[in-house]
Amino acid sequence: MKKFPKNFLWGGATAANQCEGAWNVDGKGLSVADCTRYRKNLDIADYKAQHNISSQEILEAMESQDSNKYAKRHGIDFYHRYIEDLDLFQEMGFKTLRVSIQWTRIYPTGLEEQPNESGLIFYENLFKAMNERGIEPLVTLHHYEMPLYLTNHFDGWYQREVIDLFLKFCKTVFERYQGMVKYWLTFNEIDSVFRHPFTTIGLVEDRYPSEKLEEIIYQSVHNQFVASSLATKMLKEYMPTAQMGCMITRTLTYPEDCNPQNILLALNDNRKNYFYSDVQIRGEYPKHIKNEWKRKGIHIDFGDNDEQILKDYPADFVSFSYYMSRVVSVDISNKEQVSGNISSGIKNPYLATSEWDWQIDPTGLTISLIELYDRYEKPLFIVENGLGCRDKFESDGSIQDDYRIDYFRSHIQSIANALEQGVEVMGYTPWGCIDMVSMSTCQMTKRYGFIHVDLDDDGNGSYKRTRKKSFYWYKKVIASNGEDL
Ligand code: BG6
Numbered sequence: 001m002k003k004f005p006k007n008f009l010w011g012g013a014t015a016a017n018q019c020e021g022a023w024n025v026d027g028k029g030l031s032v033a034d035c036t037r038y039r040k041n042l043d044i045a046d047y048k049a050q051h052n053i054s055s056q057e058i059l060e061a062m063e064s065q066d067s068n069k070y071a072k073r074h075g076i077d078f079y080h081r082y083i084e085d086l087d088l089f090q091e092m093g094f095k096t097l098r099v100s101i102q103w104t105r106i107y108p109t110g111l112e113e114q115p116n117e118s119g120l121i122f123y124e125n126l127f128k129a130m131n132e133r134g135i136e137p138l139v140t141l142h143h144y145e146m147p148l149y150l151t152n153h154f155d156g157w158y159q160r161e162v163i164d165l166f167l168k169f170c171k172t173v174f175e176r177y178q179g180m181v182k183y184w185l186t187f188n189e190i191d192s193v194f195r196h197p198f199t200t201i202g203l204v205e206d207r208y209p210s211e212k213l214e215e216i217i218y219q220s221v222h223n224q225f226v227a228s229s230l231a232t233k234m235l236k237e238y239m240p241t242a243q244m245g246c247m248i249t250r251t252l253t254y255p256e257d258c259n260p261q262n263i264l265l266a267l268n269d270n271r272k273n274y275f276y277s278d279v280q281i282r283g284e285y286p287k288h289i290k291n292e293w294k295r296k297g298i299h300i301d302f303g304d305n306d307e308q309i310l311k312d313y314p315a316d317f318v319s320f321s322y323y324m325s326r327v328v329s330v331d332i333s334n335k336e337q338v339s340g341n342i343s344s345g346i347k348n349p350y351l352a353t354s355e356w357d358w359q360i361d362p363t364g365l366t367i368s369l370i371e372l373y374d375r376y377e378k379p380l381f382i383v384e385n386g387l388g389c390r391d392k393f394e395s396d397g398s399i400q401d402d403y404r405i406d407y408f409r410s411h412i413q414s415i416a417n418a419l420e421q422g423v424e425v426m427g428y429t430p431w432g433c434i435d436m437v438s439m440s441t442c443q444m445t446k447r448y449g450f451i452h453v454d455l456d457d458d459g460n461g462s463y464k465r466t467r468k469k470s471f472y473w474y475k476k477v478i479a480s481n482g483e484d485l
Contacts, residue, residue, distance in 0.1 A: 002416050002417075002419040002420035003419075003481070003482070003483070004415075004416070004419065004481050004482040004483075005419075005425075006481070008095075008425070008426075008427055008428070008481065008482070009095050009096040009136065009138075009183075009381075009426055009427025009428070009429070010093065010094065010095050010096070010427065010428060010477070010478040010481075010482075011089070011094040011095055011096035011097050011098065011135070011136075011138070011427065011428070011429045011433070012089060012092075012094060012097055012098070012429050012430055012431075012432075012433020012434070012450070013097075013098035013138075013383055013384050013429040013430065013431050013432070013433065014078070014097070014098060014099055014100075014432065014433065014434070014436065015099075015100045015140065015143040015144065015145070015188065015436075015439070016078075016099060016100040016101065016102040016105075016143065016145060017031060017033035017034075017072050017075070017100070017102060017143065017144060017145040018033070018072055018075055018432075018436045018437045018438075018439060019075045019076050019078040019434070019436040019437070020075050020077075020078045020079040020102065021067075021073065021074045021075035021076065021077040021078065021079055021080075022075075022077070022079035022080065023067060023070075023072070023073035023074070024065075024073075025079065026105070026116075026118035026119065026122065027105075027108060027116040027118050027119060028102065028104050028105045028108060028116075028119065029104035029107070029108025029109050029110075029147055029148070029149065030061075030062065030104065030108075030147070030148040030149075031102060031103070031104045031145040031146060031147055031148055032144065032145065032146055032147075032148055032151060032198060032199060032202050033072045033144055033145045033199070034061065034070055034072060034073050034148070035053060035057070035058060035061035035062075035070065035148060036053065036070065036072060036198075036199070036442055037057075037061070037069050037070050037071070037442060038068075038069065038070075038071045038441070038442035038443060038457055038458075039441075039442070040457070052196075052198065052205055053198045053204060054204070054206050055204055055206055055207060058148070058151070058152070058204060061148075062148070067459065068458055068459030070442075071437045071442040071443075071444070071457075071459060072437050072442065074437075074455075074459055075436060075437055076434065076435065076436050076437070076453045076455065076463060077463050078434075078436075079122065081463065081465075082126055082129065083129060084465065085434055085451075085465070086129050086130060086133055086135065087133075088434070088451055088465060088467070088471075089133070089135060089433065089434075090133040090134070090135060091475065092433075092450065092471060092474055092475045092478060093475055093478035093479055094135050094433075094478070095134070095135065095136060095427070095478070096135060096136040096137070096138050096183070096427055096429060097130060097135050097136075097137060097138065097429070097433075098138040098139075098140065098185075098383055098384075098429045099126065099137060099138070099139060099140070100139065100140035100141070100142075100143035100145065100188070101123055101139060101140075101141060101173055102119075102145050103141075103142070103145060103146060103147055103166075103169050104145065104147045104148075105118075105119030105122060105123075106119045106120060106169055106172055106173065107147065107165070107168070107169055107172075108147065108149075109147050109149035109150070110146075110147040110149055110150045110162075110165045110169070111149065111165065115172045120172070120173075120176055123173070123176075123177070124176065124177070124180075127177060127180040127181060128180070131180060136182060136183065137180065137181045137182075137183070138183040138184075138185070138381075138383065138427075138429065139177075139181050139183070139184050139185070140184075140185040140186075140188050140247070141166075141169075141170060141173070141184065141185065141186050141187070141231065142166070142186060142187045142188060142224075143188040144188060144199045144200060144439065146201075146202045148202075150162055150165065150202055151198075151202035151203070151204060155202075155203065155207070155208075155216075156197075156198075156201045156202025156203045156204075156220060157201040157202060157203075157220035157221070157223050157224055158201070158203065158216050158219055158220045158223070159223075160223055160301070160303070162223060162227075163223055163226055163227045163230070166227045166231070167227065167230055167231065167234065170231045170234055170235075171234060174234060174235055174237075174238040174239065175238060178238055178239055179239070181239075181242065182239075182241070182242050182243065183242070183243055183245070183381075184235060184242060184243070184244050184245070185244070185245045185246070185247045185319055185383065186224075186227070186228035186231050186232070186244065186245075186246065186247070186315075187200075187224050187228060187246075187247060188247050189247060189248060189249040189321060190221065190224060190225075190228070190246065190247060190248060190276050190280070191248045191249055191251075191273055191275075191276040191277075192249055193217050193220065193221045193224075194217055196440075197213075197217055197220075199439070201217065201220040201221065201224070203216065203217065203220065214296065214298060215298045215299065215300070218293070218298060218300055219300050219301065221276075222300050222301075222302070222306075225279050225280065225310060226303065226306050226309055226310065228246065228280060228315070229280075229283075229309045229310050229312070229313040229314070230309060230313065231244070232244040232313040232314070232315060232316075233309075233312070233313040243316040243317060244315050244316050244317075245315055245316065245317045245318065245319040245381055245383075246276070246277055246280035246281065246315035246317075246318060246319065247319045247320065247321075247383060248273065248276050248277050248318075248319075248320050248321075249273075249320065249321050250273070250320045250321065250322045250368045250372070251269075251273050251326065252270070252322075252324075252325040252326070252361070252364045252367060252368050253266045253269040253270050253273070253325070253326050253327070253328055253345070254266055254325060254326070254327050254328070254348070255327070255328065255329070256327050256328065256329035256346060257329075259329075259330070261330045262328065262329050262330055265328050265329070265330055266328050269328060271286075271288065274286075274375065275288075275289055277318055277320075277372070277375075277376070279310060280314060280315045281314050281315055281318060281376045281378060282314070282376075283310045283311040283312070283313075283314045284307070284310060284311060285310075315378075316378070316379075317378055317379040317380065317381055317426060318372055318376055318378050318379070318380050318381070319380070319381040319382070319383040320368070320372070320380070320381075320382065320383065320384075321382075321383060321384030321385065321431065322364070322365050322368055322382060322384070322385050322411075323358055323384070323385060323386070323431075324358040324359045324360065324361055324364070325348070325351070325359060325361040325364040326338075326344065326345035326348075326359065327345045327346050327347070327348045328345050328346070329346055332346055335347070338353055338357045338358075338359060339357055347359075348361070354387055354388065354389060355388075355389055355390065356388050356441075356446060358387075358388070360387070360407060362407075362410035362411045362413065362414045363414060365382070365385070365411050365414040365415065365418075366414040366415075366417045366418045369382075369414075369415065369418035369423045369425065370418055370421060370423060373418075373422075373423040373424065378424075379424045379425070379426045380423065380424065380425050380426065381425070381426040381427050381429075382415065382425065382427070382428045382429070383427075383429050384429070384430075384431040385408075385411055385428070385430055385431060386404075386407070386408075386430045386431035386432055386448040387403065387404055387407040387408075387448065388432075388438065388446040388447065388448050389401075389403060389404065389446070389447060390445050390446075390447065391447050391452060391468065397466075398468075398469065399452055399466065399468040399469060400469050401468045401469050401470045402469065404450075404468070404470045405469065405470050405473045408430065408470070408473075408474065408477075409485045412428070412477065412482060412485060413485060415428060415482075416482065430448070430450075430474075431448050432447070432448030432449050433448075433449055433450055433451070434449045434450070434451040434453060434465070435447040435448065435449035435451065435452055435453040435455075436448075436449070436453070442457075443457050444456055444457050444461075445457050449468070450467070450468055450470045450471040450474050451465050451466065451467060451468065451471060452465070452466040452467075452468055453465055454466070
């Protein structure tokens with residue numbers, strides 16, 4: 001087996017809005033994430049309803065103080081317990097930890113002239129504590145947590161003014177955390193705008209005519225592309241050696257069979273997924289997207305210099321989440337469907353499926369790594385990967401999560417297989433290295449972590465942290481630099 005590079009960044013990934021809690025503490029403003037609620041007995045296939053928040057639901061959320069109903073408001077209380085958690089990550093040997101900075105801790109509505117000092121201090125202490133433990137911060141600037149105020153007053157990312165507000169936030173954090181953070185990401189899963197527009201670009205769909213939605217979403221993501229390039233430019237001014245990554249969901253799509261029509265369908269699907277990294281790495285829109293706009297009569301406003309900005313400031317590396325693959329067919333009649341929150345399709349008979357309908361496909365990770373590297377020839381970083389499942393305590397108080405170990409073993413083996421082919425991989429940060437609130441369903445029982453957190457879906461529990469069997473296994477993997485699987 002190919003050895004992992006010496007400086008390979010082993011670690012884990014989190015997002016502030018799913019773990020910090022402390023939603024109304026130390027001056028923090030309300031974010032879109034604080035408005036998504038846990039719905040009991042949510043049908044897994046009905047995840048879309050979870051993301052399509054209506055204007056009425058926004059009003060209810062703004063009036064509510066309930067952090068059990070809006071589970072991301074309590075998270076796992078990382079805000080107050082991060083030292084204990086970092087100690088556990090250090091014990092596992094983490095070289096890096098992916099975290100995000102909540103815009104609303106720094107600028108509660110996005111509009112303030114001056115940043116909120118308490119918010120800045122929190123992240124400063126967090127990064128210091130990480131540095132002291134030899135854990136390199138990998139920081140996402142925008143992970144599904146934009147200020148709700150911007151949703152209500154600027155149509156989320158649809159209005160161009162939001163670019164400047166975001167850059168004000170970037171300037172503040174780049175200035176403050178100079179020398180503390182080397183690796184940055186701009187927008188988490190920037191390709192997911194069509195899958196869940198509220199979470200990603202702060203768009204409340206019922207506020208716009210449905211026939212205009214596609215154009216509005218494309219315009220919003222265009223604004224994010226420009227903001228991402230300008231943030232990359234700015235980063236280099238403050239920290240010339242720091243690196244900025246783009247971040248996509250790799251939604252690998254297979255054709256059902258060798259029917260050329262199915263192959264074409266899968267090809268177009270994959271091409272749509274690559275569009276987002278194409279813009280951020282190649283610095284220009286692929287022709288097929290512009291053709292699509294023409295065909296559909298979609299008009300996107302470009303600022304005078306936008307094309308040049310995209311060209312001049314591409315991302316330094318490509319990061320991506322990888323959980324599953326999907327299968328498409330021109331004929332889906334009478335075929336079993338599976339639908340995770342990331343993608344849906346027909347069931348792949350060769351793959352096992354998780355409790356939440358995600359098709360487990362380690363080989364797909366090797367395929368994704370090879371394809372991405374061939375396409376861009378830039379370093380790759382797997383910044384999310386993992387298996388959400390229910391865990392149970394044994395009578396001796398342990399959690400024997402061998403299923404999770406199997407999942408990670410096969411995926412790490414897949415990375416090694418890609419390394420063998422010359423693919424450059426910077427690091428691997430499994431998602432939810434400590435259990436936290438699910439992004440899509442707001443459940444706690446959909447657990448990804450090496451560390452269990454005592455909390456149920458209704459917000460009951462002591463928040464106690466417990467090492468699972470996978471904790472000890474991952475520690476061994478890191479200590480052996482990926483050799484002892
Ligand atoms: C990714 C997101 O899409 O998937 C994370 O970036 C999210 O925020 C992860 O938590 C897993 O999804 P879920 O819905 O199971 O939490």
